[in-house]
Amino acid sequence: xxxxxxxxxxxxxxxxxxxxxxxxxxxxxxxxxxxxxxxxxxxxxxxxxxxxxxxxxxxxxxxxxxxxxxxxxxxxxxxxxxxxxxxxxxxxxxxxxxxxxxxxxxxxxxxxxxxxxxxxxxxxxxxxxxxxxxxxxxxxxxxxxxxxxxxxxxxxxxxxxxxxxxxxxxxxxxxxxxxxxxxxxxxxxxxxxxxxxxxxxxxxxxxxxxxxxxxxxxxxxxxxxxxxxxxxxxxxxxxxxxxxxxxxxxxxxxx
Amino acid sequence: xxxxxxxxxxxxxxxxxxxxxxxxxxxxxxxxxxxxxxxxxxxxxxxxxxxxxxxxxxxxxxxxx
Numbered sequence: 663x664x665x666x667x668x669x670x671x672x673x674x675x676x677x678x679x680x681x682x683x684x685x686x687x688x689x690x691x692x693x694x695x696x697x698x699x700x701x702x703x704x705x706x707x708x709x710x711x712x713x714x715x716x717x718x719x720x721x722x723x724x725x726x727x728x729x730x731x732x733x734x735x736x737x738x739x740x741x742x743x744x745x746x747x748x749x750x751x752x753x754x755x756x757x758x759x760x761x762x763x764x765x766x767x768x769x770x771x772x773x774x775x776x777x778x779x780x781x782x783x784x785x786x787x788x789x790x791x792x793x794x795x796x797x798x799x800x801x802x803x804x805x806x807x808x809x810x811x812x813x814x815x816x817x818x819x820x821x822x823x824x825x826x827x828x829x830x831x832x833x834x835x836x837x838x839x840x841x842x843x844x845x846x847x848x849x850x851x852x853x854x855x856x857x858x859x860x861x862x863x864x865x866x867x868x869x870x871x872x873x874x875x876x877x878x879x880x881x882x883x884x885x886x887x888x889x890x891x892x893x894x895x896x897x898x899x900x901x902x903x904x905x906x907x908x909x910x911x912x913x914x915x916x917x
Numbered sequence: 918x919x920x921x922x923x924x925x926x927x928x929x930x931x932x933x934x935x936x937x938x939x940x941x942x943x944x945x946x947x948x949x950x951x952x953x954x955x956x957x958x959x960x961x962x963x964x965x966x967x968x969x970x971x972x973x974x975x976x977x978x979x980x981x982x
Contacts, residue, residue, distance in 0.1 A: 680936060681982030707982025708924040709974065710943060718947050719978050732981050748949045748976055751956050819982070855925075868982030 665896065666674045667863055670757060670789030670810050672728060676701050677858065679730065679843065680717055680881070681868025690877060691722040698881035699889075701789060702728045704759055704866070706735070707745055707752075720754070732759040739778035746783050758783060758847075759813070760792040769819040769862040773800035777807050777844070780912065784808025791827050792844050796830035813866060815860065817847025820869045824853040828860070835861040851887030853882075858891025918969040935962040944965045958982070 666673040695703065702848055715788055723729065729747035736742035739762065746758040760783070761830060762775045776792045777800065784790045789810045794800055796814035804812050814831050817823035825831070835842050838866040841863030848854050852863045865888055874880035919926050920936035924976060929937065931977075938945050952956045952980075957965060 683980040683982045685980060691980075704982055705978045707949070707976050708979045710948065712979050718944075721945050729930075731978065732982055747956060748951065751949045751958070752947065752978065754978075756937075819960075866982075875974060885938050 665892065667841060667859075669791075674701050674728075674864075675699075677864040677892055678730060678854070678885050679704070679837070679845075679864055679866035680871060680884075681724065683868050684872035685877065688717065688719055688722045688917050691719075692724060693878045694881045695724055695727060697878045697885065698871070700766045701726070701882075701883040702730050703731050703865075704730045706732050706869070707749055708735075728757060729754045730757045730759050732761045734761050734763075735781070736760075736762050737764040738762060738772070739775040739782070742775070742779040743782050746779070747786075750788065756780055756787060759793065760788075760790060771795060771815070773797060773803070774798070777803040780804050780809050781807035791843065796827045796834055797832075798833050798837060801834050801840075805840055809840060809859070810839060811843050811863065813843045813845035815846040815851065816844050817849075819846045821847055822849030822870055822873070823847055825856055828856070830867065831857070831862065832860055834881060837904055851883045854884055855887040855891035857888075857892075859894045861895050862891075864888070918967075921969065921972040923975055932967060932973055933963055934965045934967060937973070938962065938975070947977055950974065952975070952976060960974065960981070967975070 666746040667677055673835055676699045677899050678700045680700045681704045703901040707808050733745040742760050742821050750756050760779050763769050764774045771793050780790045791811045791813055792804050793811050793813045843864040844857040844862045845866040848867045849870050857865055871877050871880050919928055953972050
């Protein structure tokens with residue numbers, strides 16, 4: 663069955679987006695990409711560290727993978743716009759994950775500044791995927807501003823706590839005519855599966871894979887969970903009943 | 918002369934941006950540079966001569982979520 667996700671004109675066969683941070687070795691990344699089946703990977707932009715001789719992260723990302731640079735480190739729209747323009751200048755495409763955070767304890771995104779940055783960057787031709795609180799009014803603002811998708815958090819970044827905001831994300835799925843990509847907080851494959859069963863268009867996660875004892879095996883598990891959840895959503899779950907409903911015929915008994 | 922590179926002061930001889938990159942042992946591909954807060958396109962690295970008090974931000978991709 664053909665069930666691709668189209669974002670920014672690009673057809674994606676996998677609905678799992680992965681991050682490239684926190685790995686013990688960057689050289690694990692090609693195996694993570696392969697095991698997960700993911701076609702989109704996030705990266706960050708930072709000042710070059712003259713003291714460290716580590717390889718450039720791009721050397722480990724297969725060429726066919728869509729890069730999704732983030733604006734991490736930005737505290738307002740102006741800084742996010744500056745980072746986005748730098749990312750595009752690198753020649754690695756025009757996708758950008760807007761991440762504007764000025765709260766260091768919970769790392770929650772600033773909706774107002776995120777909408778402002780989305781409006782400017784979308785008008786400059788960027789494919790804008792904003793990280794957001796699952797708030798309906800902010801999502802409407804992002805839609806109006808030209809976002810290509812919205813990426814509500816399931817729980818605070820890096821907490822592996824799962825879909826704590828499930829009810830609010832469901833409202834976005836029902837009301838916002840954009841792909842809803844659950845980003846942040848997903849800890850287990852079952853969390854990702856649950857988000858997909860509910861109708862999320864995709865899931866983005868980093869810590870859950872990077873912090874696993876065996877990140878390559880966990881990447882594979884997440885790939886399967888996202889795919890299973892998506893299929894279940896398309897199939898449509900049966901209704902719940904309060905009392906037992908026999909699965910075998912209630913006629914023709916031997917007794 | 919002194920210039921500012923990624924927020925730190927450096928004392929250098931007169932040179933172009935491209936010469937500076939090579940002087941610091943960096944590979945020019947996969948880098949992005951801001952020169953006095955404006956993005957400096959790669960085709961201008963060779964012709965842009967650094968002046969006293971210029972500010973360079975030399976940026977590259979790292980792992981992130």
